[in-house]
Amino acid sequence: MIEMHDVWKTYPNGVSALNGINVKIDRGEFVYVVGPSGAGKSTFIKLMYREVRLTKGRILVNGYNLERLKEHKIPLLRRQIGVVFQDFKLLPQLTAAENVAFAMEVIEAPTKKIRQRVNEVMELVGLGDRLNQLPNQLSGGEQQRVAVARAVVNNPAVIIADEPTGNLDPETSWEIMHVFKKINDQGTTIVMATHNKEIVNTMKRRVIAVEGGRIVRDERQGAYGYDD
Numbered sequence: 001m002i003e004m005h006d007v008w009k010t011y012p013n014g015v016s017a018l019n020g021i022n023v024k025i026d027r028g029e030f031v032y033v034v035g036p037s038g039a040g041k042s043t044f045i046k047l048m049y050r051e052v053r054l055t056k057g058r059i060l061v062n063g064y065n066l067e068r069l070k071e072h073k074i075p076l077l078r079r080q081i082g083v084v085f086q087d088f089k090l091l092p093q094l095t096a097a098e099n100v101a102f103a104m105e106v107i108e109a110p111t112k113k114i115r116q117r118v119n120e121v122m123e124l125v126g127l128g129d130r131l132n133q134l135p136n137q138l139s140g141g142e143q144q145r146v147a148v149a150r151a152v153v154n155n156p157a158v159i160i161a162d163e164p165t166g167n168l169d170p171e172t173s174w175e176i177m178h179v180f181k182k183i184n185d186q187g188t189t190i191v192m193a194t195h196n197k198e199i200v201n202t203m204k205r206r207v208i209a210v211e212g213g214r215i216v217r218d219e220r221q222g223a224y225g226y227d228d
């Protein structure tokens with residue numbers, strides 16, 4: 001599903017964010033990426049959807065070699081990857097349902113299919129009764145559910161989430177995690193960078209720890225492993 005072979009990333013300012021990453025993530029896995037601030041977690045996951053370009057090495061995502069990928073094929077790659085951010089990134093002038101529908105409109109899905117699928121994923125995230133609210137009429141947890149619905153609406157093979165519970169209180173964080181678990185149970189691969197110790201320690205999934213741009217730990221049923 002996702003393979004990195006000796007991947008290095010140096011930013012234009014000279015910061016060496018990743019220093020020789022080797023990893024293989026299989027279809028259907030649920031992977032936490034942990035590590036201290038500035039360790040390279042965001043860089044690691046941004047490489048997976050080509051938000052960041054590597055300096056050296058090779059990355060394969062669902063059969064696509066990311067460095068060889070022609071510009072016009074990038075939408076094809078992105079369709080197979082759903083992304084969830086810490087700050088939700090919803091379009092403020094669109095309703096919850098319209099935010100989710102937008103992700104299908106850009107791939108030119110038929111209108112009828114959009115309506116049906118939007119209802120389905122809004123139910124999946126537990127917001128079947130909030131379709132017409134604007135983001136600022138929703139709580140943080142509800143906004144993140146909309147963002148998760150938007151990420152899954154095109155049936156991606158993988159969801160990449162960067163600190164998705166970072167702005168949420170503990171109870172709301174757990175509600176969001178249950179949504180991610182449900183999506184993973186349906187076969188979608190999930191890669192999540194997080195500082196949430198309690199969630200990582202309770203869920204007991206694969207944990208990849210990054211420090212100084214290197215993978216220092218990779219455990220099947222791992223623990224968070226840091227004090228913060």
Ligand SMILES: Nc1ncnc2c1ncn2[C@@H]1O[C@H](COP(=O)(O)OP(=O)(O)OP(=O)(O)O)[C@@H](O)[C@H]1O
Pocket residue numbers: 011012013015016017035036037038039040041042043044
């Ligand atoms: N666009 C950029 N330009 C230059 N340096 C960057 C850029 N993005 C990240 N860095 C640097 O790369 C290193 C790794 O950053 P990254 O954001 O990947 O870490 P992180 O583990 O996700 O941190 P955090 O937990 O604080 O989000 C840091 O030294 C950071 O300052």
